[in-house]
Amino acid sequence: QVKRIVSGLRRRRADGDRSRLQEMSPPSPAPAPLEGAAGEGKEAAACVLECSEGARLQIPGGPDNVLRALYGHPKRRLEDCTARVVRRLRARGLTPGCTASAAPAAAVACNAWLGCDPSPGVRKVLRVELKKVATIPDDLKVKYPRLYATPSMVPSAPRWLAFVRHAQAGHNVDQALGARPDNPLTEMGREQARAAGRGPLRDILRSADIVITSPLQRAMETTLLILEAAGATSARVMVHAGATERWTAPCDEGTPCSELVQRMPEALRRWEGWASLPERWWAVPGEDAWERGEAFVKAVRWERPEERIVFVGHGGFWEMVLGRYLRNCEHVCCERSLA
Secondary structure: OHHHHHHHHHHHHHHHHHHHHHHHOOOOOEEOOOOOOOOOOOOOOOEEEEEEOOOEEEEOOOHHHEEEEEEEOOOOOOEEOHHHHHHHHHHOOOOOOOOOOOOOEEEEOOHHHHOOOOOOOOOOEEEEEEOOOOOOOHHHOOOOOOOEOOHHHOOOOOOEEEEEEOOOEHHHHOHHHHHOOOOOEOHHHHHHHHHHHHOOOHHHHHHOOEEEEOOOHHHHHHHHHHHHHHOOOOOOEEEOHHHOOOOOOHHHOOOOHHHHHHHOOHHHHOOEOOOOOOOOOOOOOOOOHHHHHHHHHHHHHHOOOOOEEEEEEOHHHHHHHHOOOOOOOOEEEEEOOOO
């Protein structure tokens, strides 16, 4: 009897460990069991794929293999968006009858791509039910870089990249501010940035060849504060629209370049990139953020000559590039090639 009790405890502990590992893992488009019955008169799905908001979900078999598509709050009834998903997949140049051996269709789990926001202010999920089970070839799967806590852990060191998410901004704590463009940091966010600059980011910033920041106010303010706290105010800094956030709400819209330049402090005017920044540089509804993400990766790999780069940007866009959603002021490092 004692052996049975011990065995049961070990199984429960192992199950708990697996649950914690699943919580720590980034969301990925993998088959999941269908919740509940298909319902009277509804065809049962052969396979179900699911991903979190901001991710790209590859659809093996193409639009003809989509039985149902649902989007919304992960713990409530999801909104049917089948027609929109199929229409968008076909609009990307995919032909009817696409097979699993062809390049798979890709749906993007975001409000702009789907044309709706069934649960404002909530991180939503996209669930796609397939008519037939199909697989995606390994060479066509979305690949993300391996992430490390410090540059010294990166295999390509002393060549490396570091990605930082901005500190806490107003809309991160007040849902109503999601309707206001270009929110600044909160007082807690400013303290987060100072603490990060004095702590884990200090050596990274001091050894970087360049710091590249999104022009959104929350990112630039984070950049300025972490550099000041790290004692790295002489670092080379560039403003670049390619690192801005994907559009999910008006809070992801920015301030016109001429207005930014006019009202910014002297320290920011010395940064590079202002002359080439368009007047209206931010993401807009309907933007293909994944296309911009792919262009960003290509530019970092092949166009930027620096060996050690720090990027300061946003959770949603960094998730597209890295496959991981960063917390406010969290940072990760990876190989210079983004491999």
